[in-house]
Amino acid sequence: MIILQTQQVARYFGAKTLFEKANLEVQDQGRVGLVGVNGSGKSTLLKIIAGIDPPDAGQVVYNKGLTIGYLAQNSGLDSNKTILEEMTSVFDYLREMADQLHQMEVQLGSEPNNQKLLNAYDDLLVKFKAENGYGYEAEIRNVLTGFQFPAETFAKSIASLSGGERSRLALAKILLQKPDLLILDEPTNHLDIETLNWLEKYLQSYTGALLIVSHDQYFLDHVTKEIYALSQHELRHYHGNYSNYLKQREQDFQQATQAYEQQQAEIKRLQTFVDKNLTRASTTKRAQSRRKQLEKMDRLVKPQDEEKSLHFHFDITKETGKEVLGVQQLAIGYDQHAMVSPINFDVRKGQRLAVIGANGIGKSTLVKTLIGKIPAIQGTYKFGANVEIGYYDQDLTQLDRSKTVLDTIWDEHPLLPEQQIRNVLGSFLFSGDDVLKVVHQLSGGEKARLLLTKLAMEQRNVLIMDEPTNHLDIQSKEVLEQALQNFSGTLIFVSHDRYFINELADQVLDIQADGSHLYAGNYDFYLEKRQPETNTATTTTVISDNQAQFIADKEQQKQRRRLERAVTAAEEKMQQLAQQDDDLQAAMAQPEIQADFGKLADLQQQLEQVQAAEEDAENAWLQAADELENAE
Structure with missing residues (x-):
């Protein structure tokens, strides 16, 4: 049963079309993903569907009585209550029902033969049980624990929490509300791998419908069953999860390209015949026939790449030795307070090591220790011969906020001509006047691309990257994956992006409070092998x-x-x-x-x-x- 439809929906900004003629359906218990490059209009479309903003054209049709829960991107819970009080407020109606039941029980004690009261009590009790009246407190605990809020945090004031924690609580609250349609815009932001795994399992068994925007391909693969792609102002529908969408999109592009090339060949053949035979008396009728055929032909437009995206690669100037890094009994932390110990692992030339672990466990601290930004508390680490480190900082602090995009790169390579610098920046999607923007004016995605430009120009043979996929849209992440797969050097990277880890890692280092655990494989291999015997x-x-x-x-x-x-x-x-x-x-x-x-x-x-x-x-x-x- 269809619970929601968008019919010919459009959004315009002056003379600019963001999207138009957008038709989307959500079925009861549907699992729908919405994808597209940054700026294509995904969040705008979600707001229209959620009823927050009206469309410029078309309409949204809702099933009668449909309840919708909408979580905006990076929205945090704003409340003066404690964590438990705010989550419990979702079930205020159950607490009122419990009070009613108690009052009826007291009344029945003095009026045991009041049949009307008995019937009302039975009806209310059935409804109370159906709404999980006896189990909602356990459900609250389950959801809060899943979002990494253990029981000892329940009494904390929400106002005292970090932005990331408030975002997790906003998602927790909307899950507890259980709307018929759950609309989530980038719900995986601020979540570590363990929380992502928990959320996936929760949503897989969610009784309502889901409409999700996410840059997390692994999440989309495991939660969605159909994809709508917003591209070039149009909305297209694909069956299956994100990986199936990629295959279908590529197949559609290849077929469209082939059809175009075949038609061009046919046009060339017909036009050649017309040009050579139109003035000859013996063939003029056939030539006229071919010309009419050309005039009536429905010309195909040459297919373009689905998305304009990054195109770059990482080169190296010299090779490292076979042994790139050795870490033994390392303890990391600040002010002589160890966060994690002991950490032990080795990295050899050409390997790709993914570092994973819960938020706040010390992954970035490990990276900063390895590059010498903070001292090790105890233990040792040693880099091998000819190692040249290129570092990507997840906070993007390596960029000078006062410089322009052009000067950020040119100042480090002053002997290169300006046009060559502009060409390099163009491959990272900085073109024209974009290169004259000052860094502090850039979006998170633009800063990430600029830092990748800087890193690619350094041509280092060992890349140490801390959450490199943050701020990047899916298409940009896929190009980064390809560039790193073709990188001939050694890669050490921190990530919570399971798809990215699966594509790149041949080792996974799991950081936990009791130290490190090394797995020789990608993320799926890690999932299997981490299970206790x-x-x-x-x-x-x-x-x-x-x-x-x-x-x-x-x-x-x-x-x-x-x-x-x-x-x-x-x-x-x-x-x-x-x-x-x-x-x-x-x-x-x-x-x-x-x-x-x-x-x-x-x-x-x-x-x-x-x-x-x-x-x-x-x-x-x-x-x-x-x-x-x-x-x-």
């Missing part, structure tokens, strides 16, 4: 299922890659044959060939063979493309 049989079964799913996924990926290669090979074959077809027809149109019937007959025979081969190649492409689509 003493777990119950149920947990063992889950691990086995995960392993089976991992193997199945790998086999599916192998099959998909085989089919993708077959599709690509067929496309290349079709292009080669189309070129041969054009060349043969061009040769046959030459006057000296047309005067030689023997040569013309030979070329005609070759053309027929090529055209038959073209048909075979097209059939092969169709079969491979169909198999690939069915394999998704």
